[in-house]
Structure formats: structure tokens, C-alpha cells
Amino acid sequence: MSDRAPIWERQGSFPRSEGDGTDFAVWAPNARAVTVFGDFDDWRGVDHPMTRDADGVWSATVTDAGPGTQYKYRITGADGVVRDKADPLARAAQCPPETASVVTAPSSYVWHDDAWLDHRASVDHAAAPMSVYEVHLPSWRPGLGYREVAVDLADHAVAHGFTHVQLMPITEHPFGGSWGYQVGSFFAPTARLGTPDDFRFLVDHLHGRGLSVLLDWVPAHFPKDPFALGRFDGTPLYEHADPLRREQPDWGTYAFNLGRAEIREFLIASAVYWCTEFHLDGLRVDAVAAMLYLDYSREPGQWRPNARGTHENDEAVDFLRALNDAVHRAAGGAVMIAEESTAWPGVTAPTARGGLGFDYKWNLGWMNDVLDFVSRPHAERRRAQERLVFSLTYATAERFVLPLSHDEVVHGKGTLWSRLPEGSDRAAGVRALLAYQWTHPGAKLLFMGQEFGQRDEWSDVDGPAWGLLDDPQHAGIAQIVADLNRLYREYPALHARDNDADGFSWLDATDTTNSVIGFLRLGAQPTAPGQTVACVFNFSDRDLHDYRLGLPRAGRWREICNTGALDYAGRGVGNLGAVHTEPVPSHGRPVSARFTLPAESAVFFTPE
Structure with missing residues (x-):
């Protein structure tokens, strides 16, 4: 990133302090014309044409717009097609299913976590306990917003001994069923749960209770919804121009053009924005493997090798290194975690030594092997024990997080409880599995509901089955999680x-x-x-x-x-x-x- 002001201070919407309007700026270098429109002109889209500078940034001032104003850009693309687009740099958005951007005033939130941030910068994370409670915030306690959920979430996480809370993506997303993984606005917290300052309150409150806050962040792809980033100015601007690299076939989405400087700046700015403006303690970067490999989920003929004739995406490697270095510079002590499912070397090695520069990598091999083992009937486990212990042969090859995440309790996979053999003592099996996770080298991650042995798969509408805590078997699982976390913190042997x-x-x-x-x-x-x-x-x-x-x-x-x-x-x-x-x-x-x-x-x- 350059020495200029960050992109979120140069593009987007900016209400004037004198109260005499709002300045708008949007990058659309190939557009023929751009107009800003919204509730200030009854959505006519003709009253406020914008002017273009040499960098392809269009700007205008609207005297009738101010904080709370809803708006979009009407863009006549290079292809002659007129498209209405949300602001890529909007700091707030309408509550879905509506898709307009919202003008926001500078934050008035007063933080109380200065001591927390100072301490965070001095911590040796590699030697500290890290026990992560993964949460889908809209369904953890359905109906509660950022401020309302803050107290209950902090109480629950502290009572169970977790050190970190990891939020599944709360970057604004049009379709709730994507769980936040198809992002419509990379700078706005979802309006489903409140305002940006409400989200600041949540983070601040968790810090006050001694909990680090991580966010699942998604730079690998974005949805094809008409209001979003696709063909933003009538050309493949944010997505790759090469048809063989333009899409992520697994999700029916567009892949970012990581070889373009402006796109790298946009994404890195988003990461830094979340860590600095919202005081987050780090990001879990989703779908890293999908970025690293040109042939990811592609058959022969559906991808093009790099200049060396191999399948590594060199542009993604450069981007991830720059991303991690930028976040580490901007937010002292913040951690970067990769969801990377392959044996790519040096994911957690420093960039100065040729690594990708992440602090941690999810150990998905451990997850697959241990769940395969415990799901087998007892008579068959002896044949699978070699797989159970295999992860100990490479446990220090990277700095790992051991994840039992949301991905393992959806789409017919069952839950930790239901995976165990029918007719077995499932409560005992869940307790033993969690004890193995907590004593195996690596940081810990557990998805909500699994801390008390939820029986049914997770529903993003209904959330955890909290009533199970009235059952002694499930209360016992919750108690062992609390005690495992206590031992994990108290005994240096288990984490240092x-x-x-x-x-x-x-x-x-x-x-x-x-x-x-x-x-x-x-x-x-x-x-x-x-x-x-x-x-x-x-x-x-x-x-x-x-x-x-x-x-x-x-x-x-x-x-x-x-x-x-x-x-x-x-x-x-x-x-x-x-x-x-x-x-x-x-x-x-x-x-x-x-x-x-x-x-x-x-x-x-x-x-x-």
C-alpha cells in the first residue's frame, strides 16, 4: 500500500462537517458516465452526474445528502449497459434484502480498550493459549443485535473458558444462507444486527471481558448479484479478465483479479480497516487454497498454467504476503489465520523467509483423521488408529489451529454427537474427543453448540439447541469444555x-x-x-x-x-x-x- 491516505478515506461517501452535503467518490475507470442517486433525488438517477479524474475515480457533491442517506451509483459501462451498483467503499448498507449503500458520519464511539491493545502487541502468541469459540452471530441468539448479544456472548464464552471468539463473516452479504461467505460490501458490518458503532460496542465489550475477537474474512471471491462488484464499469474490473480465472466454480462466484494493483489495494485496505477501525484481534482468511492454485476445482482444459508451466497462482502468493505484512504493520499483535487445506509449504513462515506470513493455519488433515476415527464402530477403530496419530508426525511443521468448525456440522455430516457410533455412549465419546483436541499440539477451535454436544445439525435460522443444557449429559459436556480450557490455561505444558x-x-x-x-x-x-x-x-x-x-x-x-x-x-x-x-x-x-x-x-x- 502507498503512503497516501487509505482508500476508505479517499473513496466512498463523506458527509461534510458543516452539514452542507456529502462528497461521493467511486472508482470506475472504464465507465462512460456515472451518476450518484438515492433517496435525496427520489431515486431518479439523473440529477447528480459525477466527474472523472485521471485515475478513473468519479466524484460529486450532493447538498441534500447526509448521514443516513441511502444511495447507489448508476454506471453506464464501457459496454453501453447501464447498471445500478452499491458503493464498494460503503461503510454501511441497507438491511438485506435491500441493497443500497448508506452514508455514515465519522464514528462517535468512545473505545475503552487501550490497555487491551497495548498488551496485545506485546504477547508472544506462539506460546500463549488460544481457545477459539466460533460463532455465527445472527443465529447464536436469534433476534439479538450487536449490543444485546454482547453481554450474553461474553458471559458464555468466559464461563466456558475460551480465550477468543471468532465470528463467521459479518461483512454485509445479500443472502443470509451464505452465512456471510458471499460478501456484498467489504467495509460494512451487516445491518441485520445493528450499526457499525453497535459492532464496535460488541468488540469493546468482549475485550473488556478478556476475550480476543477474530473475524472470518473472505477475499477469494464475491457474488454475482447485479448490485455488487461484477462487471462494475462494464468490464471485468474486480474479477479477472481471463475467463479461465474469472470464476470460483465451487460457489458460482467471481474470483478477484489479484494481479491488479487496485484490487490488491482494495482487499488489503478492507483487512486493515476491520482490524484498525473495529479493533479486531485478527482475521481468519477463508478459502486460501482456492486462491493459491490455478487449477483449484478445475478439470484439465479449464485452467492455464503460470509462466513456469505449473499450477501455483503467483499473483495470489504476492497478495497474501502483502496482506499479512500490512495487517501486522497496522495492528500490532493481530493474528492472521489461513484456512488452507493443502500441503503448501511455509504458510506460517515469515514473508522475509519466503513464507506466506500467516500466524496460524487450520489443520484440516487433523480434523478429517480424528473425525474419521471416532465415527467408526469400536471394533474398526484399531485399523484406523494410525490415522488418528498421524497428525503428531507433522504437528510442528506449521503453527496450527485444530478446527471442529461449522463446516463439520452441516450438509448431512451430522454433529460431534451424531457422528459417534450408534449405540455407544455418545456423551462419553464427545468428552474424549474434545479432550484429545485440547491436549494435541495446536490452538483449539470449536463451533457453537458443540460445547454442549448438540445432537442435530446446525441451522442458521434456529441456532444452537440451548435446551439441551438441562440434560445432565449435555451439561457434563459443557463442564468438561470449561475444565479443559481451565487446564489448558493453567498448565504451560499444554500450550507453551x-x-x-x-x-x-x-x-x-x-x-x-x-x-x-x-x-x-x-x-x-x-x-x-x-x-x-x-x-x-x-x-x-x-x-x-x-x-x-x-x-x-x-x-x-x-x-x-x-x-x-x-x-x-x-x-x-x-x-x-x-x-x-x-x-x-x-x-x-x-x-x-x-x-x-x-x-x-x-x-x-x-x-x-
């Missing part, structure tokens, strides 16, 4: 060396007969309190008694968690609070202990 291979050591990964695995999580000083935790999992459907495992240190090992405990509506089978080592070498360790491992459960121990 997520990205260090020496922070993990196997106890046993090969007992497929009993579907048992065990490992150590280790902090920087393994002999210090809280710096060693032994995690043992019994994924079979039977209790195992006197199960011997080697341990690195003699003495009493205190049980700090048993997912089968009565507190979680389990059966109460366990180790009476501790195990004691015996001078019997096992599993390559100098001493060992005999454990009681409840069926479909996890037990954690720390040495005293």
Missing part, C-alpha cells in the same frame, strides 16, 4: 511449546488392540510444576484396569482430569485421584504405573 517438537513425547501410540494412546505434553522446564502432563486415552468401549504405562519420573502422579468422572455425568470409574509409580521399566521409561482407564475416556496426570 505447541510449535516445538520437544514439547511432545509419546508414551504409547501402538496399542491398537485396546485403542489406547498416551503421550506427554512438556513445558520449557519439565521438572517445574505444571510443566509435565501425561495424557492417556482409552477409545475402546470397555474399561481397562491395571493398564501399565511407562512414565519419565518416579513418585505420585496426581489425576487432574478424568472425562468419565461423575462431575461430567460419567460413570465415575477412575484412579481415586492419583497413581503411584513402581520400579518397573515399561515403554522405554525407567518407571511405570498401573492405570484405570474408563471406556471412551481420557485421563490426565501431573507429577508431584
Whole structure:
């Protein structure tokens, strides 16, 4: 980005401080004519023609327009077609299904999070706990706006011990059923839930409760709705001019032309705008793989190789590096997270070392393998255990987030609860699965409703089935999530060396007969309190008694968690609070202990 003022201060609508009108500016370099129109001229579209400068930016001043005015641009394109378009730089929009832009005055919101932002810039995120609660805000508590939901959402996330809240896209979008992933306005919070300042209140309140706020942000594509960015000035302006690169076939949308400087500036400005104007603590960048590969979801003949004859999209690589560097410069301590589903090297490596510059990458391989494992009948799990533990062979190759996201509870996939084998103790299975997620190296992400084991797939209309919390089994799942988050924060062994291979050591990964695995999580000083935790999992459907495992240190090992405990509506089978080592070498360790491992459960121990 240049040294000029950011694009959102140069284009869009700007009410004059004297109250004598509003200045409008829009980039449409190939248009034959542009007129701004709206409720100030009864939507006639002929009274306020705009003038063009050398950069292709059209401007006009309308004396009858001010804050709250609704408007669009009537553009006569290079192809002679007249189109009515929303403002790409609008900071507010009409509530869908209406599609006009709205003039907004400069924000009057008074922030209260200066100390939060100062602290955020000093945090070593790689060594800090990161437990993310993913939320679709319109359906979390249907009917509540940004301000109303703020208190309930903060209370819920804090009570369950999460450190971050990640919002599915609240950038304005015409179709609610897209969940925000088909964006109509890249600078406006959805009006379904309130005003931009209402959204500021939400972020500020979450910060005040100790919660970081992330936003799902979508630069890979945009919808073909007539009012949106497509053929904006009668040419493929925002979308790629090459027909083989113009569309994202999976979603029936247009792909941005990332090779054009003005489009890169537009998108990077959007990212920086959200992180600076709304004090967001980072962005989860959607569909990174769709940008990185020229042949993504395309058959032979449907894509064109790069100059080297390969399938990498060099323009996207340059864009993502510039994006991450810009956000890191503009918003100290903000994190950038990639939804990247392939083995692209160096996603979380710094750009100075040839990486893409993200702080984290979603580990979708872990997600697929662990859900495949737990969905199998118990008799078949022994054949899949190698897949369950495979992710530990590459756990530090990138800085990972372990996602159990909205994508896994829709479109017939079921839920964490319903994926488990029919006839099994599903509540126990969900508790064990979550315990495995929370002790596996990597940050954690859990979609709303799964923190209490929602039974039915998520509905973006109805939201979570909160009534299940009256059922002891589901209340027990909610309690184990809260306790896992507490242990995750309190024990450095469980988070401080997520990205260090020496922070993990196997106890046993090969007992497929009993579907048992065990490992150590280790902090920087393994002999210090809280710096060693032994995690043992019994994924079979039977209790195992006197199960011997080697341990690195003699003495009493205190049980700090048993997912089968009565507190979680389990059966109460366990180790009476501790195990004691015996001078019997096992599993390559100098001493060992005999454990009681409840069926479909996890037990954690720390040495005293």
C-alpha cells in the first residue's frame, strides 16, 4: 500500500462537517458516465452526474445528502449497459434484502480498550493459549443485535473458558444462507444486527471481558448479484479478465483479479480497516487454497498454467504476503489465520523467509483423521488408529489451529454427537474427543453448540439447541469444555511449546488392540510444576484396569482430569485421584504405573 491516505478515506461517501452535503467518490475507470442517486433525488438517477479524474475515480457533491442517506451509483459501462451498483467503499448498507449503500458520519464511539491493545502487541502468541469459540452471530441468539448479544456472548464464552471468539463473516452479504461467505460490501458490518458503532460496542465489550475477537474474512471471491462488484464499469474490473480465472466454480462466484494493483489495494485496505477501525484481534482468511492454485476445482482444459508451466497462482502468493505484512504493520499483535487445506509449504513462515506470513493455519488433515476415527464402530477403530496419530508426525511443521468448525456440522455430516457410533455412549465419546483436541499440539477451535454436544445439525435460522443444557449429559459436556480450557490455561505444558517438537513425547501410540494412546505434553522446564502432563486415552468401549504405562519420573502422579468422572455425568470409574509409580521399566521409561482407564475416556496426570 502507498503512503497516501487509505482508500476508505479517499473513496466512498463523506458527509461534510458543516452539514452542507456529502462528497461521493467511486472508482470506475472504464465507465462512460456515472451518476450518484438515492433517496435525496427520489431515486431518479439523473440529477447528480459525477466527474472523472485521471485515475478513473468519479466524484460529486450532493447538498441534500447526509448521514443516513441511502444511495447507489448508476454506471453506464464501457459496454453501453447501464447498471445500478452499491458503493464498494460503503461503510454501511441497507438491511438485506435491500441493497443500497448508506452514508455514515465519522464514528462517535468512545473505545475503552487501550490497555487491551497495548498488551496485545506485546504477547508472544506462539506460546500463549488460544481457545477459539466460533460463532455465527445472527443465529447464536436469534433476534439479538450487536449490543444485546454482547453481554450474553461474553458471559458464555468466559464461563466456558475460551480465550477468543471468532465470528463467521459479518461483512454485509445479500443472502443470509451464505452465512456471510458471499460478501456484498467489504467495509460494512451487516445491518441485520445493528450499526457499525453497535459492532464496535460488541468488540469493546468482549475485550473488556478478556476475550480476543477474530473475524472470518473472505477475499477469494464475491457474488454475482447485479448490485455488487461484477462487471462494475462494464468490464471485468474486480474479477479477472481471463475467463479461465474469472470464476470460483465451487460457489458460482467471481474470483478477484489479484494481479491488479487496485484490487490488491482494495482487499488489503478492507483487512486493515476491520482490524484498525473495529479493533479486531485478527482475521481468519477463508478459502486460501482456492486462491493459491490455478487449477483449484478445475478439470484439465479449464485452467492455464503460470509462466513456469505449473499450477501455483503467483499473483495470489504476492497478495497474501502483502496482506499479512500490512495487517501486522497496522495492528500490532493481530493474528492472521489461513484456512488452507493443502500441503503448501511455509504458510506460517515469515514473508522475509519466503513464507506466506500467516500466524496460524487450520489443520484440516487433523480434523478429517480424528473425525474419521471416532465415527467408526469400536471394533474398526484399531485399523484406523494410525490415522488418528498421524497428525503428531507433522504437528510442528506449521503453527496450527485444530478446527471442529461449522463446516463439520452441516450438509448431512451430522454433529460431534451424531457422528459417534450408534449405540455407544455418545456423551462419553464427545468428552474424549474434545479432550484429545485440547491436549494435541495446536490452538483449539470449536463451533457453537458443540460445547454442549448438540445432537442435530446446525441451522442458521434456529441456532444452537440451548435446551439441551438441562440434560445432565449435555451439561457434563459443557463442564468438561470449561475444565479443559481451565487446564489448558493453567498448565504451560499444554500450550507453551505447541510449535516445538520437544514439547511432545509419546508414551504409547501402538496399542491398537485396546485403542489406547498416551503421550506427554512438556513445558520449557519439565521438572517445574505444571510443566509435565501425561495424557492417556482409552477409545475402546470397555474399561481397562491395571493398564501399565511407562512414565519419565518416579513418585505420585496426581489425576487432574478424568472425562468419565461423575462431575461430567460419567460413570465415575477412575484412579481415586492419583497413581503411584513402581520400579518397573515399561515403554522405554525407567518407571511405570498401573492405570484405570474408563471406556471412551481420557485421563490426565501431573507429577508431584
